[in-house]
Amino acid sequence: MRIGVVEDDDGVGDALVDALTEVGNVPVRMRRGADVLLRYHDLDVILLDLGLPDMDGLEVLRKLRTLSSVPVVVLTARDDERSVVRALRGGADDYVVKPARLGELHARLQVAARRRSASTDLDADGLILGDVVVDLVGRSVEVGGKEITLTTKEFELLAHLASRRGEAVSREQLMDAIWGDAYVAISRTLDVHMTGLRSKLGRSGIIATIRGFGYRWDT
Secondary structure (H helix, E strand, O other): OEEEEEOOOHHHHHHHHHHHHHOOOEEEEEOOHHHHHHHHHHOOEEEEOOEOOOOEHHHHHHHHHOOOOOOEEEEEOOOOHHHHHHHHHOOOOEEEEOOOOHHHHHHHHHHHHHHHHOOOEEEOOEEEEOOEEEEOOOOEEEEOOEEEOOOHHHHHHHHHHHOOOOOOEEHHHHHHHHHOOOOOOOHHHHHHHHHHHHHHHOOOOOEEEEOOOEEEEOO
């Protein structure tokens, strides 16, 4: 994999480059957020520190997500819940706190890259996710070769999560996308529709709950 290593600390950055090279990767060392925004095209996954000299890593992530869906694993000393939530909501695929165990870090990078590189396209109008086939134009869903009947909101929930396969999607993002307002008192409505969707899919674990945050499509 071509891995963008975005780290301004030379000691940490050099150690990461050496470790990732030893296991067959091609690390691309960068020290500034601006470098990422110029060079993301050629990368399979990005390892992003949040404490960069030219801009905060969360701002880098926000700008990057307007340009690309390249996988991003945050590696930072910030271990507070607010930073974790902001990074995941901002589009990070994973969040690792320093000091990281290199074997685990490499595995997380591989998983993030694999999630994004796995083919989910049926054509421009559909998705294939395991044995779940979603027709986005016809608004139909097949599971194991059999069509299932979903309500309008259940289908919209499924389409929103499935099209972001492997990404953590917050409850607020779902409510805003499907009901048009992330802050109205409809969280129970989301729960009811999610329960119905999971029941009709009949696939345990296909939609993972991220406690205190939201959901993730895991197929």
